Amino acid sequence: MHEAGLVAALAEELLRLKEREGAQRVLRFTVEIGELSGVDPEAFRWAYEILREMYAELKETEMILDLVPARFRCKICGREFPGDYFSLCPGCQSPEKTLLSGEELTLREVEFEVADV
Amino acid sequence: MCESCGCGERTLRVTVSRGLLSENERLARENRAWFKRLGVRVVNLVGSPGAGKTSLIEATVRRLPECRVGVIEGDPETRRDAERLSRLGIPVAAVTTGGVCHLDARMVHRAFHELAASPPELLFIENVGNLLCPADFDLGEDLTVVVLSVTEGEDKPEKYPQAFRRASAVVLTKVDLLPHVDFDLARVAELIARINPEARLFPLSVRTGEGLEPWIEFLRA
Ligand SMILES: Nc1nc2c(ncn2[C@@H]2O[C@H](COP(=O)(O)OP(=O)(O)OP(=O)(O)O)[C@@H](O)[C@H]2O)c(=O)[nH]1
Ligand SMILES: [Mg+2]
Ligand SMILES: [Zn+2]
Numbered sequence: 001m002h003e004a005g006l007v008a009a010l011a012e013e014l015l016r017l018k019e020r021e022g023a024q025r026v027l028r029f030t031v032e033i034g035e036l037s038g039v040d041p042e043a044f045r046w047a048y049e050i051l052r053e054m055y056a057e058l059k060e061t062e063m064i065l066d067l068v069p070a071r072f073r074c075k076i077c078g079r080e081f082p083g084d085y086f087s088l089c090p091g092c093q094s095p096e097k098t099l100l101s102g103e104e105l106t107l108r109e110v111e112f113e114v115a116d117v
Numbered sequence: 118m119c120e121s122c123g124c125g126e127r128t129l130r131v132t133v134s135r136g137l138l139s140e141n142e143r144l145a146r147e148n149r150a151w152f153k154r155l156g157v158r159v160v161n162l163v164g165s166p167g168a169g170k171t172s173l174i175e176a177t178v179r180r181l182p183e184c185r186v187g188v189i190e191g192d193p194e195t196r197r198d199a200e201r202l203s204r205l206g207i208p209v210a211a212v213t214t215g216g217v218c219h220l221d222a223r224m225v226h227r228a229f230h231e232l233a234a235s236p237p238e239l240l241f242i243e244n245v246g247n248l249l250c251p252a253d254f255d256l257g258e259d260l261t262v263v264v265l266s267v268t269e270g271e272d273k274p275e276k277y278p279q280a281f282r283r284a285s286a287v288v289l290t291k292v293d294l295l296p297h298v299d300f301d302l303a304r305v306a307e308l309i310a311r312i313n314p315e316a317r318l319f320p321l322s323v324r325t326g327e328g329l330e331p332w333i334e335f336l337r338a
Pocket of ligand 3: 075077079090094
């Protein structure tokens with residue numbers, strides 16, 4: 001998997017935002033990983049730990065992973081349910097459904113330390 | 118927060134909500150606009166190593182003599198497939214990814230510079246042999262096509278649903294080998310339909326030519 005490439009892009013984005021905000025440090029950030037995103041949270045965290053060694057500015061930055069469960073809505077009866085691409089609606093057994101959440105791969109929030117002037 | 122201790126620092130919280138792949142998506146949009154401007158139709162072929170991607174391109178080129186076809190060939194280490202395709206007398210731009218497991222929009226952009234001077238009408242991008250990683254990377258293509266061979270086993274859609282998720286079509290190739298393998302075509306079609314009801318299915322064999330005609334028609338449309 002390409003977790004390494006993803007965290008590299010993430011680090012660039014964090015440093016860009018830090019610059020933009022004129023911040024001292026990146027304290028922590030939250031990444032949403034959908035259950036169906038194809039990204040393995042363990043591998044993602046591991047890739048981040050390795051990457052952090054290469055970026056002095058991120059050495060003390062904490063990553064919070066928010067795992068987003070997959071949810072669907074049945075196109076036939078409107079019921080909402082958890083599951084995967086193969087799940088049938090527990091209400092009416094229909095395979096036709098809309099994905100509501102679960103494919104996220106998103107940097108949601110960043111906390112910086114800024115000097116008060 | 119440090120307001121209380123008076124150390125002169127405070128915490129700033131910023132909501133970003135930006136996709137981790139958004140830079141690739143931006144570059145893919147640029148590629149798409151470029152392809153459109155030059156009138157190039159682009160097909161991104163994704164599939165496991167040895168699924169039959171290069172063979173499918175070869176067979177397709179032979180059946181579309183009236184169409185100018187070009188190829189961007191993604192190979193982790195070698196140029197072997199690029200050389201194989203060059204023998205058909207078509208323009209081929211090779212991308213050796215240096216071990217990276219997928220093509221991204223930037224690599225495709227660079228490679229297309231080699232072809233843009235006399236742009237093809239139909240451009241195949243043969244992605245790196247891998248069902249997992251290429252799924253996340255939009256290259257700016259018009260059609261994403263998964264190449265799945267019947268020798269790979271029928272559990273592939275269940276194992277790699279992301280690959281099928283955004284595919285416009287799935288080519289189920291090497292059907293000449295069906296008598297020798299456990300591969301229930303109907304069951305696989307059903308699994309694919311669960312993941313992506315819109316995907317068109319093309320069971321075919323490059324070896325015997327069976328099923329190639331509907332695929333060619335699909336590309337012509
Ligand atoms: N029997 C049979 N063999 C096929 C067919 N299509 C391809 N092959 C064989 O499958 C093998 C792999 O085919 P390629 O076209 O090189 O596969 P690929 O997906 O390009 O492989 P990589 O680029 O290495 O990932 C070759 O030995 C082909 O001759 C087919 O329709 N039937
Ligand atoms: Mg090949
Ligand atoms: Zn229902």
